[in-house]
Amino acid sequence: MKAIAITHILQMEPSLTQITLRGWVRSFRSNRFIALNDGSTINNIQCVVDFENFDEAVLKEVTTGAAIEVKGTLVASQGQGQDVEIQVSDIEVLGKADPEEVKLTILSPKRHSLEKLREQAHLRVRTNTFGAIMRVRSKLSFAIHEYFQKNDFYYMHTPIITGSDAEGAGEMFRVTNLDPVKPPLTDDGSVNYAEDFFEKETNLTVSGQLEAETYAMGLGKVYTFGPTFRAENSNTSRHLAEFWMIEPEVAFNDLADNMDLAEDFIKYVVNYALENCADDLEFLENRLLQEEKSKPQAERSEMALRDKLKFVLENNFKRVSYTEAIDILKSSKPNKKKKFKYLIEEWGADLQSEHERFLVEKHFKCPVILFDYPAKIKAFYMRLNDDGKTVRAMDVLFPGIGEIVGGSQREERYDVLKEKMAAMDISEEELHWYLDLRKFGTCVHSGFGLGFERLVLFVTGMGNIRDVIPYPRTPGNASF
Amino acid sequence: MKAIAITHILQMEPSLTQITLRGWVRSFRSNRFIALNDGSTINNIQCVVDFENFDEAVLKEVTTGAAIEVKGTLVASQGQGQDVEIQVSDIEVLGKADPEEVKLTILSPKRHSLEKLREQAHLRVRTNTFGAIMRVRSKLSFAIHEYFQKNDFYYMHTPIITGSDAEGAGEMFRVTNLDPVKPPLTDDGSVNYAEDFFEKETNLTVSGQLEAETYAMGLGKVYTFGPTFRAENSNTSRHLAEFWMIEPEVAFNDLADNMDLAEDFIKYVVNYALENCADDLEFLENRLLQEEKSKPQAERSEMALRDKLKFVLENNFKRVSYTEAIDILKSSKPNKKKKFKYLIEEWGADLQSEHERFLVEKHFKCPVILFDYPAKIKAFYMRLNDDGKTVRAMDVLFPGIGEIVGGSQREERYDVLKEKMAAMDISEEELHWYLDLRKFGTCVHSGFGLGFERLVLFVTGMGNIRDVIPYPRTPGNASF
Numbered sequence: 001m002k003a004i005a006i007t008h009i010l011q012m013e014p015s016l017t018q019i020t021l022r023g024w025v026r027s028f029r030s031n032r033f034i035a036l037n038d039g040s041t042i043n044n045i046q047c048v049v050d051f052e053n054f055d056e057a058v059l060k061e062v063t064t065g066a067a068i069e070v071k072g073t074l075v076a077s078q079g080q081g082q083d084v085e086i087q088v089s090d091i092e093v094l095g096k097a098d099p100e101e102v103k104l105t106i107l108s109p110k111r112h113s114l115e116k117l118r119e120q121a122h123l124r125v126r127t128n129t130f131g132a133i134m135r136v137r138s139k140l141s142f143a144i145h146e147y148f149q150k151n152d153f154y155y156m157h158t159p160i161i162t163g164s165d166a167e168g169a170g171e172m173f174r175v176t177n178l179d180p181v182k183p184p185l186t187d188d189g190s191v192n193y194a195e196d197f198f199e200k201e202t203n204l205t206v207s208g209q210l211e212a213e214t215y216a217m218g219l220g221k222v223y224t225f226g227p228t229f230r231a232e233n234s235n236t237s238r239h240l241a242e243f244w245m246i247e248p249e250v251a252f253n254d255l256a257d258n259m260d261l262a263e264d265f266i267k268y269v270v271n272y273a274l275e276n277c278a279d280d281l282e283f284l285e286n287r288l289l290q291e292e293k294s295k296p297q298a299e300r301s302e303m304a305l306r307d308k309l310k311f312v313l314e315n316n317f318k319r320v321s322y323t324e325a326i327d328i329l330k331s332s333k334p335n336k337k338k339k340f341k342y343l344i345e346e347w348g349a350d351l352q353s354e355h356e357r358f359l360v361e362k363h364f365k366c367p368v369i370l371f372d373y374p375a376k377i378k379a380f381y382m383r384l385n386d387d388g389k390t391v392r393a394m395d396v397l398f399p400g401i402g403e404i405v406g407g408s409q410r411e412e413r414y415d416v417l418k419e420k421m422a423a424m425d426i427s428e429e430e431l432h433w434y435l436d437l438r439k440f441g442t443c444v445h446s447g448f449g450l451g452f453e454r455l456v457l458f459v460t461g462m463g464n465i466r467d468v469i470p471y472p473r474t475p476g477n478a479s480f
Numbered sequence: 481m482k483a484i485a486i487t488h489i490l491q492m493e494p495s496l497t498q499i500t501l502r503g504w505v506r507s508f509r510s511n512r513f514i515a516l517n518d519g520s521t522i523n524n525i526q527c528v529v530d531f532e533n534f535d536e537a538v539l540k541e542v543t544t545g546a547a548i549e550v551k552g553t554l555v556a557s558q559g560q561g562q563d564v565e566i567q568v569s570d571i572e573v574l575g576k577a578d579p580e581e582v583k584l585t586i587l588s589p590k591r592h593s594l595e596k597l598r599e600q601a602h603l604r605v606r607t608n609t610f611g612a613i614m615r616v617r618s619k620l621s622f623a624i625h626e627y628f629q630k631n632d633f634y635y636m637h638t639p640i641i642t643g644s645d646a647e648g649a650g651e652m653f654r655v656t657n658l659d660p661v662k663p664p665l666t667d668d669g670s671v672n673y674a675e676d677f678f679e680k681e682t683n684l685t686v687s688g689q690l691e692a693e694t695y696a697m698g699l700g701k702v703y704t705f706g707p708t709f710r711a712e713n714s715n716t717s718r719h720l721a722e723f724w725m726i727e728p729e730v731a732f733n734d735l736a737d738n739m740d741l742a743e744d745f746i747k748y749v750v751n752y753a754l755e756n757c758a759d760d761l762e763f764l765e766n767r768l769l770q771e772e773k774s775k776p777q778a779e780r781s782e783m784a785l786r787d788k789l790k791f792v793l794e795n796n797f798k799r800v801s802y803t804e805a806i807d808i809l810k811s812s813k814p815n816k817k818k819k820f821k822y823l824i825e826e827w828g829a830d831l832q833s834e835h836e837r838f839l840v841e842k843h844f845k846c847p848v849i850l851f852d853y854p855a856k857i858k859a860f861y862m863r864l865n866d867d868g869k870t871v872r873a874m875d876v877l878f879p880g881i882g883e884i885v886g887g888s889q890r891e892e893r894y895d896v897l898k899e900k901m902a903a904m905d906i907s908e909e910e911l912h913w914y915l916d917l918r919k920f921g922t923c924v925h926s927g928f929g930l931g932f933e934r935l936v937l938f939v940t941g942m943g944n945i946r947d948v949i950p951y952p953r954t955p956g957n958a959s960f
Binding site for chain 2: 005023039065105137138142160161176177180189197198211218220225242288469477478
């Protein structure tokens, strides 16, 4: 008989029809109440066993972590905590879980730290916390596709292995097939990449933006959602060597359109999570409350998780130019009292995380979009403003997360782009195709990148980015 | 004023309200009819210019490939070929396209070969053919997510950089940050990967299956959709070094369930394309008809593109055991007449593309699912049948494409798996986590992999896999 998913059983009306369900035992109390979970929802279903009618040897194998098949009828629950439960007529143990071994793993009911669970990344998804996170992650992924598809964007896969080293977003990983001990060399002693698989040096992409621009010039509105890489030795709670990024790119959009898109998009996906992940978010909200109980009052969140998500939906993102932001920061208390690690002294300073957090969390108390940054601290492809010193860049800053989106209107003028590339020493030969876009029907266009894991961090209320991706890659860590 | 996408304008009723549209000029006939395209659809909108009312200098810049903004009203068309057209009141040229330069690129109206266009991969999406392919590709991607999400699967991102070399699906690319000329060596002269970024040797993934299994054991039903890599020197029309793969994995599914899932899934996404890509598929069908006109009758498709897609929807996939298939092949005409390159002489032979195509295209004349293959020609993780010599593997074979899906029920028995790993020399230490799944609540489970580009090939009727991905990676080629 086909098994029914527990998430659906919990929505069904009691009935005399026998049903089948399969899942893993979360607990077995009093030789009578099996809490069964199949991963379809955070909620267990209670399966009530009349132990006198069952073989004792079978019941002995119904232990935490075991996989079982249950047959029975759905009845109104007599107990508290659930509306319905299964009156069990039949149990089959499909896969045992040795209780002694279970004690040593995460399947044990005692609490394990998040750090410890990272070492058991293949089992941690069986816990309530990671089950909830990964279900939310999945729903957010779908919300992203649904948003763009509903709004006439085309999804494109930009290359992961890239022959271009001009993306400029950070350190890259080399991809190679050459002899690792004795690579072939050229006469001048450098590696002879002509003998490599792609007959040139190749790296893992740091961004699909430049390729996405090529497609926006044909399809109009496109987005990417794929893995990107940074070979940076930063062991922080916000950085991964491998992470997923979403990059929409839209022909004919200027910077104001780009801000509208970013705000509308983020609100859509956050709302989608609120509507489609209610149980998981409730669990994660309570988890966060518990976790914060051990912190001093001042470090606790001002809002509960779901209130924070609703706050994002209900408020406009405050749009502030870099120049205004510098004025606010210059005359701010932490700047005057020298509490900032990097004091803001003049226009042109690069903003640090402490400044961004001050603006978002203390000054405006809402998501902020900073725009029109100094050209010299931003990438070569950003549209130069008429003032000749700022570019049409934008960063969306979120409370607790910092930068969640970075984007810009792109420089669409051939001559200006060529000049900037020369000034920044970017090879024209390498990017001839990117320049071509400005030769044939160039137009105003804009886009942004959103780091997916930062979004998942925000929505789940987790504190470390390693806990919101199945198998995190960080310096020294590529297990599994 | 906000521009409206041409795909929507073509659905609107004529009206006196002025609207704005932006796009690229496909042609400008008789100084009067601009065919404008914005990528939102394969269809151009005709913009009618009363040239006496326009500055001649502006009209001179309205050339193929130029980006323009048009204002006007939507009126019923007087001409043939379209229901509505734009009566233009205003034109602004946003980005010119020098006609002399255009002649040298794909923007020129004369036909270019598909091969030639690959060298201009940054511009080819502006052609009708590649615009259509990439829109279909996007819709198919969404259909995949929609199918799984509707059916309670959770999407997971399996790692791209993997420390495991036991995936066993093919040659891998190395990912490294070590000095490319003089890598650090250990005392025994091998590369000292302890000094590399991840402190071990790492490669690009060839499959997310093993990690997907870990999540199926927690979330029940999961799927991946991500890039995978093969460092194989095969320059064929069906292989890429970088391609996208979909891998569902379901706890408690046996091989029959797995076949049901594969068939239901493929039919869903093919139907989605038929329903949501009508115009693009019509174009691609006609393109294929044109292309085949130059071929001898015998090599032409028996069915038009959309008929072929409907045929897949309307027919059950024929399920045939490997053993039956061998019997059919042994006594087939091409085997007896020695027309096969590899003659089928006995049970145990690995099937080649010629055999698969014979079964699908000549014998059964429909999609075929082959199952229960000899254990010795399949991977270690496949469930051994009680006969001790076959495994619960399955391949879905499609006309013109060959293998589109490969999958299996997984070996869920700890002892059997351990034994097979030892026999096949697969490191237990490396895969301790994979063995763990069989220790804690193991259960029957199954999954498969579908090469996304092969699906796109099938649905678009294209002949070369390099033409259905934006930037193909093949031996010697990682341009852009």
